[in-house]
Amino acid sequence: MCKFPNLCINHSLKCWHFQVTNGTVTSRNEIDGGMIVKLVFLGTGAGMPSKGRNVTSIALQLLEERGTTWLFDCGEATQHQILHTNIRPRRIEKIFITHLHGDHIFGLPGLLSSRTFLGGEDLLTIYGPKGIKEYVETSFRISGTYLKYPIQFKEIIEGIIFEDDTFLVNAIELEHGVQSFGYQIIEKDLPGELNVSALKEQGVQPGPIYKLLKEGRTVTLEDGRVLSGNDFISTSKKGRKVAIAGDTRMTGKSQLLAKGMDVVVHESTFADEETKHAFDYFHSTSTQVATVAKEEHIHTLFLTHISARYQGELSNTLLNEARSIFENTFIANDFDEFDISRV
């Protein structure tokens, strides 16, 4: 239990937002000099739940960036999995559905209902293929479910589906028999900060001149000195780039999805020897996905949506095949968490 309930955004299970040093509480944000994006795998199995893996859902916690969590897919019992994490349903701001197969959406009506019981009041936006709105609204109408918060549905086509000052989300259509998207979550670069103390040392006091310098302009002071903004701005921080693929057979679109990304989460339902089977059923193999990761020079690859035939140690088959091509590969397991740091 978190020791700082008044400060901490999320203090249910593990507190990683604050630490205490010599009696002073410090935000991890300040400590790390950057903000934390966390991937939480809530379900990593294909098709049907098993004792080892639930059906698909992945959370991207943006607590310090936005105070919210984004969810990618919502298979049945996603809300049950969430009970064992520090994710709060009321803080879920956006849900991105990759495709409409049951193992990716059947947890949606229940989670959305519970969000109301758990104090959710803020707008929730659901992005996904055409049909997602009818599915949720029919479930609600027939079950007599009324929410105390607004829902917005965005039935999408390929392209940029969301953009604000800090994030951009790009949807790329993959190939799965039914419409299936991969999402690129692109954090915008954080501009460099003005070195205020250096300016003060030079006798330059805060005022409109700071704005000009922060824009990188050259300014002439009253005493004739010429200052260049670039000399007082630290280097900008690269935004993080994460791609999360829906179910797909391997095509050039997976390559496009991985392009320029730091982290890719991709289905790897089957091992290499099932390449034909994977193609026939619109799925990918470990080898195919690792090859894309290598060619696109990404940083980290997570394989998920693992077929039930690779239980326990057998999942090492997929891992070893992938690592022989792209070393920084991991098989995602339910409840795995991964901090994505700024480069």
Add this chain to the structure above:
Amino acid sequence: MCKFPNLCINHSLKCWHFQVTNGTVTSRNEIDGGMIVKLVFLGTGAGMPSKGRNVTSIALQLLEERGTTWLFDCGEATQHQILHTNIRPRRIEKIFITHLHGDHIFGLPGLLSSRTFLGGEDLLTIYGPKGIKEYVETSFRISGTYLKYPIQFKEIIEGIIFEDDTFLVNAIELEHGVQSFGYQIIEKDLPGELNVSALKEQGVQPGPIYKLLKEGRTVTLEDGRVLSGNDFISTSKKGRKVAIAGDTRMTGKSQLLAKGMDVVVHESTFADEETKHAFDYFHSTSTQVATVAKEEHIHTLFLTHISARYQGELSNTLLNEARSIFENTFIANDFDEFDISRV
């Protein structure tokens, strides 16, 4: 794991169908002189899943009577709960939905889909209020789900909704804001058996006369002896009678539902001090339900659909209140199993 996979109907987790004595395999049916009906509580919580209780589902295993299981309600993650029992989805023959609230139906599309993957081929019949068909069919259409077995929907009104040689199911409409049913599952009495060895001792050989005697008729033999069938028929065995209530505020209908039953499973969302709250939200209290059990002289009462406010030891409040009125009361917990013997 069962030692008799070729004999045993269900040998996944616990085998209770056969035992071995001196090298001879004997059916428990023969040993017990009766057949086993088993109640399995898959979800016993109200409204939302918690770590301790899932949302509602109750299985009635009729493995020796019909080789099948009947399910009552199917809240989200019922199929996940089933993974931890010996219930096989492909053996689920009928699903009775008490009412359409989400915590009683949101597990249906997933379980029905998985039943196909798990080899289910036989007809499955779903009984419930009007709307259940549209809910399931919309979920399937949008998710592109195709089953390899037939489903029959029976949108019911109050009255007898199923009857065959061995069972009858009667639906009684309760009071819950939305249409909500309680189901009486009535096993028909097992007629007495003809005492063949006693007849043979008297020199009466098998033939059409056996049929007449079994019907209780009086027969005159060729040698002039007069035999009454009633002297050669064992007493009939009473069928078991179980009622499973949907969510309801207490009304005379709960009394009607309990009338003549051996076992009643009834929601008890709240404790006695919440009587007004229970009424306002169309739910029942422990005291109300126990009073009905006492007045109707049932044998065993199970309280379920327990509000999350009574976690852990707090559920004893409900239990103690109920037992002070009707002693043979139990609070159902997830995964509780209960054999219902013939009286």
